[in-house]
Amino acid sequence: PHPLAYVEWFTLLCCHNPISGQFVITCSTRNHRPNVLVISIDCFVCPFHLQGQCSKHISSDWLSDNVLEMVSTFYVNSYINLDKFVALTD
Known part of the structure; x- marks a missing residue:
């Protein structure tokens, strides 16, 4: 069995x-709650x-x-990986 992930x-894109x-x-x-699932990796x-959408100023409250x-x-962010960049721009 494979490990599970939340x-x-x-x-959709x-x-x-x-x-x-x-x-x-x-x-x-x-139902007004986060759509979550536990699946096999x-x-x-x-x-x-992902990059959080922000205005000119990024909140200092944002942490990972x-x-x-x-x-x-x-x-x-499709620019961080060349393969994804090509796949998402086709």
Whole structure:
């Protein structure tokens, strides 16, 4: 058996930011609660790097431990990995 992982789901990759060209996603919900699931890690396809959407100033309250709770909209950073960049821009 494979190890299990707790996964918080996000919306589909459908909307682009017109300036950066990056996909914009939000946390997925079910019955007004985070849409979560425990799955086997052999179901993972690939990781993604998310950037919290912010204004000109980034809140100093954002930490790697709490940013998913403090931010509602994210950019999918396709520039961090060349293979993902090519796959997401096709």
